[in-house]
Amino acid sequence: MKISIGCDHIVTEIKDYIASYLEKKGHEVIDHGTYDKQRTHYPIFGKRAGEKVASGEADLGVVLCGTGVGVTVSANKVKGVRAALVGDMEAARYAKENLNANVIAVGGRIVGIGLIENIIDVFLETEYKPSKEKEEIIKKIDALVTNEEQMNNDHYFDEFLEKWDRGEYPKQ
Numbered sequence: 001m002k003i004s005i006g007c008d009h010i011v012t013e014i015k016d017y018i019a020s021y022l023e024k025k026g027h028e029v030i031d032h033g034t035y036d037k038q039r040t041h042y043p044i045f046g047k048r049a050g051e052k053v054a055s056g057e058a059d060l061g062v063v064l065c066g067t068g069v070g071v072t073v074s075a076n077k078v079k080g081v082r083a084a085l086v087g088d089m090e091a092a093r094y095a096k097e098n099l100n101a102n103v104i105a106v107g108g109r110i111v112g113i114g115l116i117e118n119i120i121d122v123f124l125e126t127e128y129k130p131s132k133e134k135e136e137i138i139k140k141i142d143a144l145v146t147n148e149e150q151m152n153n154d155h156y157f158d159e160f161l162e163k164w165d166r167g168e169y170p171k172q
């Protein structure tokens, strides 16, 4: 697979380690930096890594910052990106299986390196399991980025809440 990867200066060495880890497993890594410890801004790298996934140049993305929060928020502002910030393997599996997440994010200062490896392995190996409901909700979530009409609309997701109330969502 082609993996787009990015980080801020807080976790450069972890990103470098993960890039090598992925390459050793036979993946092609597109490394968007940052490349050293010089202070920089996490949204730059969340955006860059996310854009390569959204454009189809990469299959999936991995983004890291100290907490994982900043890169996740910025990657998620790229149209077509569904970035999941996780700290365990189960959340990584869930993100791919149910939301077809295309970027996985971790806090390099929060999660140990062994667990980061496991999280990435699970994320890459898990298949999205499509269903009509998942497709509908993913489509609607994706449209949030371009659909300004939904701003300040507290009822944007009402149709899904109503389906839930009617018991129309099968248990995962």
Ligand SMILES: O=C(CO)[C@@H](O)[C@@H](O)[C@H](O)COP(=O)(O)O
Residues within 6 Å of the ligand: 008, 010, 039, 042, 065, 066, 067, 068, 069, 070, 071
């Ligand atoms: O988690 C994050 C961002 O969500 C961190 O990577 C980030 O806040 C860095 O700590 C910023 O670096 P600095 O300004 O040098 O402290």
